[in-house]
Amino acid sequence: MDPDGESTLTTRVQQRLQSRTCGWCGTLIPYTGRGRPPAYCSKAHRNRAWEVRTAERRLQRDIATTAATAEPVREVITETVTHTQTRVQTRLDRRPPDTARAWIEHLAELARQLREDELGDQHWTHAKLYRALADVMNALDRAHPGGLNRLLGR
Ligand SMILES: [Zn+2]
Known part of the structure; x- marks a missing residue:
């Protein structure tokens, strides 16, 4: 104790x-x-x-080490939309011009194509074009009272 x-x-x-x-x-x-x-x-x-x-x-x-990413997986998706427009050309549209105004527009377009487009380089077509235009001038000469001389003020 x-x-x-x-x-x-x-x-x-x-x-x-x-x-x-x-x-x-x-x-x-x-x-x-x-x-x-x-x-x-x-x-x-x-x-x-x-x-x-x-x-x-x-x-x-x-x-x-940036060999892997913690970012979520992202996708880039391209979308291609094709619009198809079908234009129906009526017979009326293919009729040749039948007014002086319409012919003037057509001939102005011919002159433009000769100056700017490949028609000006297609030399083998030029003689045929010339003959066609000369025939037009002959037709105009016959159609107009007094002929081309009167038209030109001679
Ligand atoms: Zn276990």
Whole structure:
């Protein structure tokens, strides 16, 4: 006995792992008390957890080195719309001009094509064009009272 009447109370707390859940499936795994406590219930679940961890590490490394992106996948889509317009040309449109005004427009277009378009370079057609125009002049000469001389004020 302690002569001063003092007493000492000692409390000793000891913890001992009884079980832990599998890091993959959550199944309760009893711990035997020997060796390192198991983190997974089976080798298959240990492997699956390792695959996920290493894949995550590879992804983070690729993102860090910009070999991979964390951005969402984007698509660029082109759209082609084809409009088809069908124009029906009536017989009336293909009739030759029958007024002086319409002929003047046609002849002005012929002159323009001779000056600006390939018709001016198609030399083998020019003699035929000349004869056709000369025939027109002859017709005009005969049609007008006094002929071309009167028209030109001679
Ligand atoms: Zn498991």
